[in-house]
Amino acid sequence: MIPSALPLEGLRAVLAPSALRFHRALRNPEAAQAVCLERVLRSVRGSQQAERIAGFRHLRSTRDFQDAVPWVTPDALVPDLERIAAGASRVLTRESVLRFELSGGSSGASKRVPVTRGLLDEFQRALSPMLFEILHRRPSVRMGPSYWSISPLARKQERTAGGIPVGSADDSAYFSRTLRPLLSRIFAVPGDVGALPDVESCRYVTLWHLVACEDLTLISVWNPSFLSLLMAALERHGDRLAEDLRRGVCRPPTSGAGQDDAALRQVMSRMCFSPRPERASRLRDLLRSGGSARELWPRLSLLSMWTDAQAAHALPAACQRFPDVEVQGKGLLATEGVVTVPLFDAPAPVLAVRSHFYEFIDPEQPTLRPRLAHELEQGRTYGVLLTTSGGLLRYRLGDLVRVEGFRQATPCLRFVGRADAVCDLVGEKLSATRVGAVLDAILPEHFGGARPRFAMLAPEWAPTPSYVLFLETQAPLARLSAAAEAVERAFCEGHHYRYARELGQLGAVRAVRVVEGVRHYESRCVALGQRAGDIKPVDLHRLPGWSDHFSGAAA
Template structure:
């Protein structure tokens, strides 16, 4: 077998030209962004979308683009996406859509983001310099295999009525095609593991390969709680894994006889690993430690900003002594920032897409461009890509922490729109309202309770609480919470977070004088009484303690 160090050295060399172009672009972001805009316009030319934009063929400069093209949202592109899904060509772009990726929308359940080869090329413009810098600045990462959690665990693949695939199959799918075979050879966990039909079996098989990999050097996950839950599962199933490693078998708990699970396992190789079994048994006795199991582990990559910061501590405790690098802001729709070790915050992916930045204090003004941002100010991101999304409002709020060259470094501050996002569930207020309006009257005899509100709580795991003011018996409240949880699980991101165990179920909490108590806390949080509006979804945690403290009016 070719050593990982040799393969990763070759990968680093392959990334070098793109990394050099990125470094040059950091000094001239205005020129780099003009090139991105020209590429986006070429991708959209000849499409139905272009035909709807007056004077599209005459657009060249950013201001012309802003004047001619309206801001779009996940909901505003639904009709076009559905036409693509049934097989209609040249809707948003001239090029065909090669697959859809599921993503959360602001009001419905799941949305589908169209992916073209041109859009994948824009992802490469960011991922290549990011990977090059990591391999160059942290050479220990080149010493062994890596675990990349890119494809969601337990997610089944599908196709639209027009035959377009939904979801990527391999973790390397966002990298250039010529590099994918090389990447597959340095992944500690085979990509086929993602084809397992449920989260628990996928997690167990993932752990088998990770524990078997003595020289694991790098772990990349998204939310830190994903990694914590993985280690929790290792603790729960540790003895079973010891036996499987000794024998060269793999028996996901409760799924040994499942035909779909067995079909995936039959395509994987499990050979006896007695030394690693001994190491795991010893580690279980002494308390699981990441460095004890993987002494060459050099770097963890995960979200560290906004809501994800709450989950960094537990992950850090599992991997004491291992460096953590925060991820940039990467959405299903595109790459906004990428991490750099010496930068004050992740740097704008200035060669990937065309970006605009809305000033929340002046939303009516023309959005600013990348070279016009000011240090210390916050902005909402608009994204235009070669996948056909034009002036697309991501809903992400970023703050300018500094610059590399002349390009801004942006820290993710959270969602700018009315979305609660503890662990990636992206729960929108409009979605919550629709669910409560449908479920509560059915549960409570045709009417909604006097007070009803959903809000998050940072528990173990984080979860949402349904606060209700009603005289109905307790079992009715429980039934209502269960119904709402089921309805919310129709959304891709909420369901995924629940299946992974990153998010607990909705639980009902009975409240007294809900409206007055709600007002009292809103005032305590700094709102003026005249500005307080009732809400079905409040994104601030801590409501359980407030409503049950006994000190409320």
């Protein structure tokens, strides 16, 4: 047996009982969800949050819970999170907060999410069946190491004023202590890479370890564009990487800032690099031939990444570098909790029915009582409310999911977009779902049957409030202008947008050509406080300032 397969066989055995309990729970989601709600209520009992809810100690049924506890949004939790960060205890739950994780922050800076032992146990109830599914159903993955992009790149470890850590210590932080030693033996890239001070050095060191790993079997990232950017860095730094592999050193590009360079040297001192002349030669051959990255890893058998909503537009660019490698779409996993996990034979990722307590809002009738997991209807779209042992009660996640079918009696849910992504400069109320539908319908008509590699709409305040359509394409400017005019006509079908245009409050959509749109989009998102490892592509970005950013990047 290949040495790498030994810990993976052991890992599969450890995961099997949790996977069995998960599959049994799929038969009766109502009963499984009742257990989840009872567990959460126990964790919250005795906290400051419980004291604010009238009759909390008497809550027994799901209906009692829905009647007594209002929905909350991230902003509503800020005062409680500030008290926790300052050192207060028993604020949202009785349990201590182990650390804060930072949410993805799709349109700006990230928000802190408190992590407790109970919340980690709930993550484990979803992640263990997911990982078992891969190892059990795809035996080839058990024959070598894997690359899991879990941690954010270039994370900076911090502590709050009350001494609570911010961010995970390593890539296995969401798994149990039992599993971490096994996982550390199958990760192709050490967790320390995420502590490097800037994105480019993180990518370079990641690539050193990946190229050195000739028996890589699995690549798991969140966004397909993340994988495309990683492979673009391989092309950009290929010659330097080959020389470093030959010599057994690693010289990531530096920012030139003294503080960052010192941090880089400190992190690098914890890693070992040995000469890999055969891999250096293989990389040079690939660079000369212009072949696909797939040739570096002949045993690579599975790519795991987002495939739904906006991520679908970035999927072809990532997959073309890895021909004939199977792609598995990820489920819906937020920093706050897990919603769905992927199963190979299911019509869509399956509700993580043993993890948290879920409710589902009908967007067309939001005042009605939210439905429960066993009440969902096939073909319908819902917004997600999340209740977790981390202290989030009826937390509006902002994600929309569509029921694609059922695995036994449990719904299979496909992520279709964000419910709260609405831009409103002067009353036009332009939603991300509307923008995505318009771009999907119009852009292929103007650009040879496909959307440009990068396409994003964003607002600008000057010289007059309006929207700019940023496109990465070599098409003539006349075609860009025609596309912008078609998008404008489609938006004007909406009452609020058309009225704002008629009043002269809003200017017409205009198109701007960009170069390396994905890379420059990522650089600004990082500057805004997001994490490179989980930056999401968007059809509509609600923050202005992108014209200046792209023009500066081009300069």
